[in-house]
Amino acid sequence: MTNYLEFERPLAEIEGKAEELRAMGRDNEDMDIEAEAKALDKKARALLDELYAKLTPWRKCQVARHPDRPHCKDYIKELFQEYTPLAGDRNFADDHSIMGGLARLGDRPVVVIGHEKGHDTKSRIARNFGMARPEGYRKAIRLMDLANRFGLPVISLVDTPGAFPGKGAEERGQSEAIARSTEKCLQLTVPLISVIIGEGGSGGAVAFATANRLVMLEHSIYSVISPEGCASILWKDAEKMREAAEALRLTAQDLTTLGICDQIIAEPKGGAHRDPKSTMQAVGQTLAKLLDELGKKKPDSLMKDRRQKFLDMGTKGLAS
């Protein structure tokens, strides 16, 4: 069953009708419904094209957060071999909202880290909806350190509404953990490639996305604050999230113009969740290409180039 977004309701009706027709056809073999069903399919495809040809920023946010969108766990399963999860921050706990460990991309051993949101109520709660606590960032720091010592590239898959706002998280130094994770990203002498596969929520995303290359899926977002949060602060009305999403310039396309996103990976018509496999494969190909490219660089310049890239942000290539 497809989960439709609010703006996809007309599409849901057409696709629903086609499905109904086919069900009827199966029950009554003498009825010829295929022609009619095919016409509906065609209509649905046209509508899907139309809807996704010009997604507003707010609609992009909804697609980026779509519950059926492939998540970190799916990518790891699809793209990596010998995935060996490594757990814990050696301090307090293992944060299940952050997946990470050793794995192979093709033949190449890498360290992969990512936010996992979960796919149903039970796993969402277990994964804390992809919102990490300090332990999650400290686990990531530990894994990045490991990668650095053994010369393995780091791949981070970003998909989080943001860092978890909780009592314990604050007490155990959420700010410090995020700051140290960002610092660790900037100290690595191995390639660090980050892919925003869904939602890049504020500091919780920066902690992993301070990379040599930032890749974004076509309908992913990356923002300083959620549109809802921004609306409630600046418009004093959380319902103004459409306006806020527009003003924040948080789409992959906007972020390319602003010189933040290095590469966009196209999604299937109707979003990644309509064809997860091809989406994930496209990400895999991009990762392999970027690893080849960055693999030619010297360790020292990988670090220096990464730092320079951030120092230059806002000074170069900004279309005003």
Added chain:
Amino acid sequence: MNWISNYVRPKINSLFSRREVPENLWTKCAECGTMLFHRELSENLNVCTHCDHHMGISPRARMETLFDGGIFVEVDVPKPITDPLHFRDQKKYPDRMKAAQKKTGEAEAMLVVEGEMGRTGIVAACQDFAFMGGSMGMYVGNAIIAAAQRAVELKRPLILFSAAGGARMQEGILSLMQMPRTTVAVQMLKEAGLPYIVVLTHPTTGGVTASYAMLGDVHIAEPNALICFAGQRVIEQTIREKLPEGFQRAEYLLDHGMLDRVTHRTQMRDELITITRMLLKQSPAIKGDLPKPSTDETSVETNSAK
């Protein structure tokens, strides 16, 4: 001032920043309700003489209390592109900027200066909460990078006073990118072997806390300063639980291991001098301040000519 002093002597900011305030003005302490004489309050560095409540203080006034003789020189900060997103909420971003500039008399939310503290050369950066909530945008990022570069150039410690509601939303992703940018600035200092001391003042929250404010060699906070990543309202809505008394205040963070010290504003100067001189392996400082520059220009020039 003749042309020579104008040319040779860098501007003494404290002279220009000192605004004439009528002597009979009263300020009511928001904490204890005591009415305080303006003069008495400013002589106590905007700390309530009755209950020790630390009120806001402008970056210039703060720098004046810290540097020898109240003398410091401003460090230039590269100006970023203004309003890169053409951001508009209920107001246009440039209009909000203009209002903040008019209110504070400052160009932006961070002041970078150099001077001497207890005869030790120091670079300092000070965030201005009165300027759009001290929010961290491209200018603040540039300011911290400029401060770090200047400190490295002069081989001096950097003391940073943080105060911010978080990121400058009107600069969108570019404000978020100041988290990694300022982290690079901190790395410049660390790799040059220079002390980086953070003084967290009320309030220091959000992305600012989660970057340069939590990466110091030493973390000092002013009493009762609010220091956090997530705001209390957001936390209460998420966990549906009342938060304990003093949660996210300086003393609470000290208890939880996030700070080295909580220090009264009137003792801050001595403490910063003591710490920086030890980190730089210098001899103990001669305590006390040089005489404050007089508002009479001739006497100031004689002072600085020595």
